[in-house]
Each structure stands twice: as C-alpha cells, then as structure tokens.
Amino acid sequence: MVERGTAKVGRFVVVEGIDGCGSTTQAKRLVEALRGVGHDARATFEPSDGPVGQLLRSVLEGRLRSADGQSPRRLDWAALGLLFAADRLDHLASFVRPALAEGAIVVSDRYTLSSIVYQSVTAPAVPDAVSWIASLNRAAQIPDLTIVLDVPVAVAARRRHARGGPEELFDALSTQARLADAYARAVELAPEQHIRHVSGEGDAGDVTRRLLQVLSDAFPEISVTPERS
Numbered sequence: 001m002v003e004r005g006t007a008k009v010g011r012f013v014v015v016e017g018i019d020g021c022g023s024t025t026q027a028k029r030l031v032e033a034l035r036g037v038g039h040d041a042r043a044t045f046e047p048s049d050g051p052v053g054q055l056l057r058s059v060l061e062g063r064l065r066s067a068d069g070q071s072p073r074r075l076d077w078a079a080l081g082l083l084f085a086a087d088r089l090d091h092l093a094s095f096v097r098p099a100l101a102e103g104a105i106v107v108s109d110r111y112t113l114s115s116i117v118y119q120s121v122t123a124p125a126v127p128d129a130v131s132w133i134a135s136l137n138r139a140a141q142i143p144d145l146t147i148v149l150d151v152p153v154a155v156a157a158r159r160r161h162a163r164g165g166p167e168e169l170f171d172a173l174s175t176q177a178r179l180a181d182a183y184a185r186a187v188e189l190a191p192e193q194h195i196r197h198v199s200g201e202g203d204a205g206d207v208t209r210r211l212l213q214v215l216s217d218a219f220p221e222i223s224v225t226p227e228r229s
C-alpha cells in the first residue's frame with residue numbers, strides 16, 4: 001500500500017518485453033522487493049488465469065486442436081487481438097481494479113503494450129493495425145508506468161532454451177527480432193503510456209535494482225529502502 005497523507009493510493013505498473021526478456025521473473029522479484037520494505041504489492045500477469053486467458057494459453061502453446069483432433073487450431077492476429085483485449089478487461093475487473101482500490105501496487109507481467117507490439121508485428125501488412133488494436137483496448141485503464149526490459153534477441157533466445165518447455169507461437173527468431181524493433185519504438189506506438197526502458201541484461205538482482213530505481217524516480221512516494229526503526 002502507498003500512503004500519501006492519510007489516503008491509500010494504488011499504483012499500476014507493467015513489465016514488458018520480448019519473450020525471454022525476464023518480465024515474469026522481474027515482475028515477481030519487484031513485488032517481493034516492494035513487500036520486503038512494507039508495501040502491499042501484488043503480482044499478476046497476462047494472458048491471465050481467467051477463462052479467456054486459459055483459452056489464449058492453449059492457442060499459444062498449440063494445445064487447442066482443430067476439428068480433426070490432430071493439428072493445432074490457429075487463430076489469426078485480429079482474433080487474437082480481440083481475445084487478448086477481452087482477457088484484459090476481465091483481468092482488470094476481477095483482479096487489477098479491486099487491488100488498486102485497496103491501495104496496492106499492482107505489478108503485471110505484460111498488458112496493452114504486448115497487444116500493440118505482438119499483434120501489429122504479426123498482422124500481415126495491415127496499415128492501421130496499431131490504431132485498431134489501440135482502439136480495442138480503449139476501455140482498459142492506462143498503467144501508471146510501463147517498463148520495457150531491453151534484452152538482445154540472442155540473449156532472450158538463450159534464456160528461453162535454458163528454460164525448456166514447448167515452442168510457443170511467437171518464438172521464431174525472425175519474429176522476435178521484429179518484436180524487439182517494435183519495443184524499441186514503444187514510446188511512439190503507445191504515446192499515451194508512461195514508458196521507461198531498462199536494460200534486462202545481466203544478473204537478475206541487478207535488473208531488479210534498476211527497476212526499483214525507475215519506480216522510485218517515477219513515484220517518489222514509493223519508498224524502496226527499508227524504513228529505519
């Protein structure tokens with residue numbers, strides 16, 4: 001919880017980047033670090049664990065089957081964009097907004113910037129893909145801060161291989177390179193968001209410290225050091 005005067009102020013922070021950038025690890029570490037200094041911080045993620053999010057995971061992992069029961073059932077970029085937006089609104093209503101109303105710092109592993117980047121990059125030469133995806137997400141509240149973890153495509157690929165698990169929909173190196181280019185232009189693609197880039201390279205503890213620094217720069221009322229007794 002963030003105290004400003006006597007009022008509790010919720011803060012909504014998002015961690016973003018290409019696959020293997022460390023957003024899942026760092027969103028969790030950030031919440032642990034904030035809890036460690038006495039804040040009510042809560043970790044969450046998208047696709048969420050709600051009904052639409054579970055459907056999305058089954059598509060991303062190739063588990064959703066076609067009518068023949070054999071081949072994976074694919075969805076095109078626009079259908080995915082609609083489902084991600086629906087999952088987001090459900091996630092906001094079921095988790096994010098109630099937590100913010102209680103004054104928590106909510107840290108989400110991915111949010112609207114993922115839709116803007118991933119779905120536009122995978123849209124086949126559709127000129128207004130970015131604005132269409134932005135319009136789908138107009139009812140989704142704008143985060144207070146969106147942090148993009150910048151990691152070279154080769155480093156992120158090594159991390160994904162080290163992690164193991166099945167190949168996912170967007171894992172091709174050529175796709176990841178285009179996603180990295182789009183994340184580099186995040187401020188231009190999502191001008192309504194408060195975006196900061198942070199290097200995601202190196203030791204996980206160092207990356208967390210960089211994130212805490214960015215957070216305390218953005219929100220001076222959020223203390224990131226233990227209170228002295």
Ligand code: TMP
Nearest residue numbers: 019046047084110111114115118119170
């Ligand atoms: P994860 O691997 O970080 O759990 O995310 C799942 C994948 O879904 C990842 O490749 C990014 C992708 N994604 C989108 O394409 N659009 C979105 O809106 C979101 C939230 C994720």
